[in-house]
Amino acid sequence: MVLNAYDASAVEEALVLRDQFGGHINLLLVGPQSAAETIRKALAMGADSATHLVYEASSDLDSGAISEILAAELSGAEYDVVLCGKQAQDTDAGLTGGMLAERLGLPYTTNAVGLEIDGGQIVVTRQGDSGRETILLPTPCLVTCSNDMNDPRIPSLKGIMASKKKPISSRPVESAPDNATTMVGFVEPPQRPAVTMIDGTDEAEAVERLVRELKNTSKVLQ
Amino acid sequence: MSKPRFNPDDPFLFESLLGEDDRLIMETARDYAQSQLEPRALRGNQDEIFDMDIPREMGELGLLGSTLPSRYGGVEASQTAYGLVAREMERVDSGYRSFCSVQSSLVMFPIHEFGTEEQRDRFLPRLATGELIGCFGLTEPDHGSDPGSMTTTALRTTDGWVLNGAKMWITNSPIADVAVVWAKAKENKTDPGVIRGFLVEKGMEGFSAPKTHNKMSLRASITGEIVLEDCFVPDENVFPDIQGLRGPFSCLNSARYGIVWGALGAAEDCYRRARQYVGERKQFGYPLASMQLVQTKLANMVTAITQMQLLALRLGQLKDEGLLHPTMVSLAKRNNCGRALEVARTARDMLGGNGITGEYRVIHHMVNLESVNTYEGTYDIHGLIVGRELTGIQSFVPRGNDV
Numbered sequence: 066m067v068l069n070a071y072d073a074s075a076v077e078e079a080l081v082l083r084d085q086f087g088g089h090i091n092l093l094l095v096g097p098q099s100a101a102e103t104i105r106k107a108l109a110m111g112a113d114s115a116t117h118l119v120y121e122a123s124s125d126l127d128s129g130a131i132s133e134i135l136a137a138e139l140s141g142a143e144y145d146v147v148l149c150g151k152q153a154q155d156t157d158a159g160l161t162g163g164m165l166a167e168r169l170g171l172p173y174t175t176n177a178v179g180l181e182i183d184g185g186q187i188v189v190t191r192q193g194d195s196g197r198e199t200i201l202l203p204t205p206c207l208v209t210c211s212n213d214m215n216d217p218r219i220p221s222l223k224g225i226m227a228s229k230k231k232p233i234s235s236r237p238v239e240s241a242p243d244n245a246t247t248m249v250g251f252v253e254p255p256q257r258p259a260v261t262m263i264d265g266t267d268e269a270e271a272v273e274r275l276v277r278e279l280k281n282t283s284k285v286l287q
Numbered sequence: 288m289s290k291p292r293f294n295p296d297d298p299f300l301f302e303s304l305l306g307e308d309d310r311l312i313m314e315t316a317r318d319y320a321q322s323q324l325e326p327r328a329l330r331g332n333q334d335e336i337f338d339m340d341i342p343r344e345m346g347e348l349g350l351l352g353s354t355l356p357s358r359y360g361g362v363e364a365s366q367t368a369y370g371l372v373a374r375e376m377e378r379v380d381s382g383y384r385s386f387c388s389v390q391s392s393l394v395m396f397p398i399h400e401f402g403t404e405e406q407r408d409r410f411l412p413r414l415a416t417g418e419l420i421g422c423f424g425l426t427e428p429d430h431g432s433d434p435g436s437m438t439t440t441a442l443r444t445t446d447g448w449v450l451n452g453a454k455m456w457i458t459n460s461p462i463a464d465v466a467v468v469w470a471k472a473k474e475n476k477t478d479p480g481v482i483r484g485f486l487v488e489k490g491m492e493g494f495s496a497p498k499t500h501n502k503m504s505l506r507a508s509i510t511g512e513i514v515l516e517d518c519f520v521p522d523e524n525v526f527p528d529i530q531g532l533r534g535p536f537s538c539l540n541s542a543r544y545g546i547v548w549g550a551l552g553a554a555e556d557c558y559r560r561a562r563q564y565v566g567e568r569k570q571f572g573y574p575l576a577s578m579q580l581v582q583t584k585l586a587n588m589v590t591a592i593t594q595m596q597l598l599a600l601r602l603g604q605l606k607d608e609g610l611l612h613p614t615m616v617s618l619a620k621r622n623n624c625g626r627a628l629e630v631a632r633t634a635r636d637m638l639g640g641n642g643i644t645g646e647y648r649v650i651h652h653m654v655n656l657e658s659v660n661t662y663e664g665t666y667d668i669h670g671l672i673v674g675r676e677l678t679g680i681q682s683f684v685p686r687g688n689d690v
Contacts (some may be wrong), residue, residue: 109311168486219318226362227312259574262567277664 068103071150073121073217075210076107078180079148080218082217086182087112088145095134095238108228109220115231127244128160134238135161136168144205145186151209161173174200174208178214263269295562296339298589301596303363305367312353312368316375319348324379331507332380332651339462341386347418350387352395356626359399359407360415367603370548374599376665377549379557382657384549389458390414392542394421397467401484401526401534410465410486422463424454424487424513425535431456432668433683435532439470439515441485447521448472450485453514456662460496460511464489468513469535484526484534498530504658540613543620543663547602550627550659552593553652557627558588560649563637575637584633592624598622611661614676619671624660631656 068076079090094100098143100123102252104115118134120126126134128209139147152159166173178197179190187202192211202208220228256264261278265271277287289303294300302310327338345351354369355361383687395414397408413419420538428435439452460466463512466487471480487494493516526534562585565575575581602619605611630655635642642649660666668683675681 104311105307105311106314109315219315219322219348220311222312222315222353222362222364222368223349223357225308225315226364229308260567262569 066100066102066253067154068106069154070217071152071210072103072153072214073107073110073150074212075148075150076110076112076213077209077215077217078177079146080111082146082180082182083111083113091144093135093138094118094132095120095126095127096123101233105225105228106220107154108114108231109224110218110234111220111224115233116231117235120241122241123142126162126241127245127246128158129245130242131240132161132164132168135165139165141171142249146204147171147207148180149207149209151211158214161207162207166207169207169265171205171207171237174202175209176211178209180208180210180214195285196286295589296559301593301600304600306365306627307370309365309368309371313371313375315348316350316372317378317670319344319350319549319650320375320379320383322539324376324383328329328380328383328507328651329645329648332655333380333645335502335504336507337382337386337462337507337509340655341383342390342420342443342613344388344417344418346415351417351490352391352399352411352415354391355395355399355411355415359395359411360413362388365603365610366544366606367600370434370545370599370603373545373549374552374555376552378552380507380651381549381553381659382505384545385458385505387507388542388545388549390417390421392421392545393538394465394467396541397423397526397529397534397538398486400537401529402486403523403527405523405528411447414465419464420459422457422459422466423535423538424457424460424466424468424512425539426454426456428455430452432665434469434535435482437469437471437482438617439468441470441483441520442473442476443474443688444519447519448485450487450515450518451519453512453604455512456498456499457511457513458505458508460513461498461509463496466496466513468496468515470515481530482532482534483530484612485520486524486526487513487515487518487520488524491518491520503676504654536613539663540616543616544602544611546604546659546663547595547616547619547623549600550623550656551592551599553622554588554592554627554641554657555657556629556654557631557649558585558592560647561585561588564647568639581637588630589632591630595623605682614673616666617669617672620664621673624656625666626655628653628660 083220090112092104092112095118098119101117104117107114109142118138135199149162162175174191177189178190178192179187187204187206189202189208190198191198191200263271265276321518330336336557349362349374352361353364354366356363373384373387376387395411398410414421425434427437427439441448441450452470468485468487469482469483472483473480494509495514500509565581568575596617602615605615631649634649635653638647641647646653671682
């Protein structure tokens, strides 16, 4: 089980902020028992505690249902910032963060590549279409994180061993909310054609051959 | 239940046999090795460079002396975890694994096992962080497989010992702050002497460690000699009780155990690269992978690797359970180094002319494994250790053919 790269960046950013300003990092996961290892990894990186809402068939739930489970857990809880990965690495849906903010009534922004605290406000650097935006948010708020935000630390062996002693509250999701969406079709991606390797010993000849291939075979060039 | 899938990179689901702690430690070692060591490996091997930031980096992650108690800088990791770290280091270059093995098994292990409390406190925490670098001096120019015949001596003097002699093929010696040196300790000049361990520190008068040049193998790891010329070592730098070859041999057993895993990592990398290459390279209009000869080579490689994996894992379990016999280590070191060397040579062959260049990396593994197969007990010597165990007859010294 692999820790989602975007979530790893969210954890890393939380660690940097905690080390700078103090505080407590609690991890929150909805997923099968086997996903507990991703919690261990984030605890080994340095997070303080974790809540695992165990649901074996979590991959059958849509973003709406997942965000409802998370919102139920967080409503009434005290926190300054909820940090999420901007999307799941496997499904690329990217909906849960926004939906969760809406359910909790939190101001939020997405695709953060930087995060600071200034006088009780959260300053987010957001990668926009044409450049980097600086956005101020009051607390509490929600921010979804890009993997361009930082380079998540590699857990040390000391961190790995210490993570065994950190509190993990693990309990089952008794009944999951219904999905609001229904998948009605599924097509496997087409098989990729074989890769053609071009010998690069003679650079000029290799470029000529590449152009010829792009024109005649793949028809990328006219 | 979904249909079982055959994973060419882990055909017998070897990694699913690992416990959670061990798997997390493996992932840390792999992330570090692939992100920090792999980019240095080509230049390191070609230009004989060992980046002096590496010890600190490894120390920060806790990769050095990981099996030791926390008060000495370890994390009490399992022996399997220690092996998995060696596997990830050697997946990049046997030289990096050699550095780790020497620091952890040949320096920290004996200081912890045989040292005084004061020696442990003085050296172990700083060896664990990589602030200090250690080396291990047993082999001599004329005494390799037969270390009992060593000629390095330590003669008793007031408050300490005077060491004379030379050690050869010493990993890390030119950069070491402390050397665990094994010498024949003599109360007086006529005394035949008994092997004891000495902690010789950089800066002690009469201690030097010239670098060995023109190695064609393990070029990313620094090797040298240890030269002792009337070098005075105080009593507080001597292991108090351990005497005879049991001392150095127990260190070697620990390091050899790491080599069992390390050789596996090198073999796995060669196999992975060869499999990728034959899938891409076309000759006679078809990928090499479609040729029968190539397929059976791959099959032989993956068979060898599967055997090596399961042998290493079982050995680690036995070591953790306290059921390890040194002959098991000899059998496994011999098998895994021999098999890894075969896999590397086959990979080199499968990559044809490209396999000769450094960029494809398999020739690095191949020449490195020549050293790994030789050091810490050669392939043949380990065969004789297993043979002695099976027959009850030692054959190191030939009998009935005295010359």
